[in-house]
Amino acid sequence: MGTDDKEYCREYTGFEMMLVSACRQINNDDIVFNAFHWPFLAVHMAKLLHCPDLFFVLEVGLFQDELAKPIKMPYSISDPVLVPNSLFVGDSIDALSILQRGEISIALLSTSMVDKYGNCNTTVVGPYDQPIYRLPGGGGATEIAGLAKKLVWLIDDHTTRRLPEKLDFITDPGYLEGYDSRIKAGYPPDTGPDVIVSPFCIMRFDRVTKEAYLDALHPKITVKQVKENTGWDLKVADNIKQIPPPTLKEIEVCRQTMRDAIDQYFVLKPEWTTYL
Amino acid sequence: MSMKEAINKLVHNDGFVFFGGFGNGMTFSAAHEIIRQKRRNLKVTKCGGGIMFDQLIGAGVTNHIVTSHCWNGTGPQPAYNLRRSMEKGIPQKIIYNEQSLFMINMSFFAGYMGIPFVPIRSVVGTGIYNHPKEVGLKAARVECPFTGEKICVVPAINPDVGIIQVQRADIEGNAQLWGLVGDTKYGINACKKIIVATEEIVDKKVIMESPERTIVGAHKVDAVVHEPWGAHPSSMQGHYYTDLEYRFNYAAETKEIEDWEAWLEKWVTGVDNRQEYLKVLGEEKINFLKAKSIIQGAVDYGY
Numbered sequence: 360m361g362t363d364d365k366e367y368c369r370e371y372t373g374f375e376m377m378l379v380s381a382c383r384q385i386n387n388d389d390i391v392f393n394a395f396h397w398p399f400l401a402v403h404m405a406k407l408l409h410c411p412d413l414f415f416v417l418e419v420g421l422f423q424d425e426l427a428k429p430i431k432m433p434y435s436i437s438d439p440v441l442v443p444n445s446l447f448v449g450d451s452i453d454a455l456s457i458l459q460r461g462e463i464s465i466a467l468l469s470t471s472m473v474d475k476y477g478n479c480n481t482t483v484v485g486p487y488d489q490p491i492y493r494l495p496g497g498g499g500a501t502e503i504a505g506l507a508k509k510l511v512w513l514i515d516d517h518t519t520r521r522l523p524e525k526l527d528f529i530t531d532p533g534y535l536e537g538y539d540s541r542i543k544a545g546y547p548p549d550t551g552p553d554v555i556v557s558p559f560c561i562m563r564f565d566r567v568t569k570e571a572y573l574d575a576l577h578p579k580i581t582v583k584q585v586k587e588n589t590g591w592d593l594k595v596a597d598n599i600k601q602i603p604p605p606t607l608k609e610i611e612v613c614r615q616t617m618r619d620a621i622d623q624y625f626v627l628k629p630e631w632t633t634y635l
Numbered sequence: 636m637s638m639k640e641a642i643n644k645l646v647h648n649d650g651f652v653f654f655g656g657f658g659n660g661m662t663f664s665a666a667h668e669i670i671r672q673k674r675r676n677l678k679v680t681k682c683g684g685g686i687m688f689d690q691l692i693g694a695g696v697t698n699h700i701v702t703s704h705c706w707n708g709t710g711p712q713p714a715y716n717l718r719r720s721m722e723k724g725i726p727q728k729i730i731y732n733e734q735s736l737f738m739i740n741m742s743f744f745a746g747y748m749g750i751p752f753v754p755i756r757s758v759v760g761t762g763i764y765n766h767p768k769e770v771g772l773k774a775a776r777v778e779c780p781f782t783g784e785k786i787c788v789v790p791a792i793n794p795d796v797g798i799i800q801v802q803r804a805d806i807e808g809n810a811q812l813w814g815l816v817g818d819t820k821y822g823i824n825a826c827k828k829i830i831v832a833t834e835e836i837v838d839k840k841v842i843m844e845s846p847e848r849t850i851v852g853a854h855k856v857d858a859v860v861h862e863p864w865g866a867h868p869s870s871m872q873g874h875y876y877t878d879l880e881y882r883f884n885y886a887a888e889t890k891e892i893e894d895w896e897a898w899l900e901k902w903v904t905g906v907d908n909r910q911e912y913l914k915v916l917g918e919e920k921i922n923f924l925k926a927k928s929i930i931q932g933a934v935d936y937g938y
Binding site for chain 2: 395396418419420421434435436437438439441442443448449450451452455459480482483487490491492493494495496497498499501502505506528529530531532535540541544545546547623624625626
């Protein structure tokens with residue numbers, strides 16, 4: 360980014376900060392597995408900001424490195440607008456095999472619940488046979504979490520309920536029980552969650568225990584606030600980093616992408632869209 | 636053959652049914668006819684069940700879904716019939732045979748290949764692998780006979796009958812699908828009986844002009860149904876776009892059981908076939924959804 364890009368936005372929502380922070384995880388030379396639904400926004404933003412050459416793979420079996428013109432975010436991974444604007448269209452097995460062959464350098468996923476080892480639950484809240492709340496199931500997220508080299512979790516609300524110590528059901532594998540349990544389960548050693556991005560902060564994973572710790576704070580957020588809203592005794596990095604706020608350019612692209620999403624019938628909470 | 640005749644002839648109570656389409660080309664017309672014909676205890680499968688499986692659950696057609704995901708992708712919003720069934724047993728408690736997207740695709744692939752299982756590097760350690768034993772073994776770990784590596788394997792799925800919606804087919808059933816295919820090619824070829832619903836019936840010569848687009852051959856097909864707009868409210872590349880408004884409203888219109896019953900009457904049981912459904916949809920919406928033509932990609936087949 361040039362120096363002109365370093366003018367920062369003063370007022371923005373936590374949701375916008377989460378999208379911007381997730382978007383910054385992506386590099387121009389990445390091969391990204393692009394998934395529904397918040398990652399879809401973050402990858403679209405990256406393409407418009409610092410990753411003009413970004414190559415991405417969709418689970419329906421489509422590879423693409425150029426956005427359709429006029430530029431508008433597609434409504435989903437299965438939007439027919441993608442097809443005449445892609446480099447390859449095949450089967451889901453084509454997309455999942457590129458993942459299994461280890462060719463995906465980064466993947467982003469949104470989740471409803473993530474635990475301290477980066478496992479995720481999108482199956483059920485409560486006992487499996489008597490659910491309090493039945494959720495959709497994993498879809499392709501199970502293998503994206505299992506096989507992508509650098510996994511970015513997006514969680515749109517930082518609460519103890521959304522970030523519990525232990526899950527009712529593991530839909531998507533993080534580091535399972537911590538330490539080397541993921542490797543023992545047969546997942547490739549260079550894969551696994553890299554960060555959790557929430558509206559408050561970025562968490563990373565301890566090299567040995569594989570437990571998530573607080574690595575960097577979003578502006579105006581305190582360590583106390585993060586710890587109080589996390590469901591386990593969250594450890595904090597010795598040299599905690601401060602994440603810069605969205606630049607004016609980033610926030611402009613973020614808000615346009617959010618407006619596209621609303622046009623495409625995405626449900627965005629009112630508190631996320633204050634500045635649209 | 637009409638959809639009514641095809642379903643009557645080929646889809647039977649207690650059967651195992653595959654539905655094609657991943658976002659694009661979903662077989663809604665067939666699903667609605669199955670509901671009208673009051674089939675019961677069907678086991679149903681597709682990679683993402685979406686609002687189609689939600690309708691089959693709410694109408695009491697299925698008691699067992701084999702899928703990796705079941706939700707309303709527009710919003711995204713809950714699939715309320717799925718939730719009612721699994722949380723409250725309304726209209727009945729179903730088995731959700733939890734799959735991951737790769738598992739189910741590779742199970743279709745094994746079925747397509749005519750082999751009992753295939754290995755994948757996924758799902759071990761998750762609840763999908765460990766938990767619901769009542770639906771039988773879905774994945775296992777074996778030792779690779781060549782390298783000694785322990786690897787996960789998933790079994791073949793071979794449904795009794797499969798249904799796809801395609802852009803075009805000839806009268807014998809040579810069917811062509813292009814654009815977003817997802818799991819459709821392997822899923823449909825894994826089936827024992829096949830119904831092809833098509834936007835257009837074309838001459839065999841048209842099929843032979845681009846044979847690489849054929850996803851299933853006439854030798855396997857048991858019924859061909861000329862069914863324009865059979866995939867609405869999903870899209871069909873080159874024909875019509877996804878009806879996002881309809882799909883979005885579906886959530887609020889099915890959240891309460893009384894509203895769901897009214898929805899079912901309006902769109903499914905209160906109409907006799909797809910033509911009548913399209914009258915309810917209305918000309919204005921149909922014109923709005925019609926695809927603008929983009930013809931591209933003529934190639935030289937010379938030799």
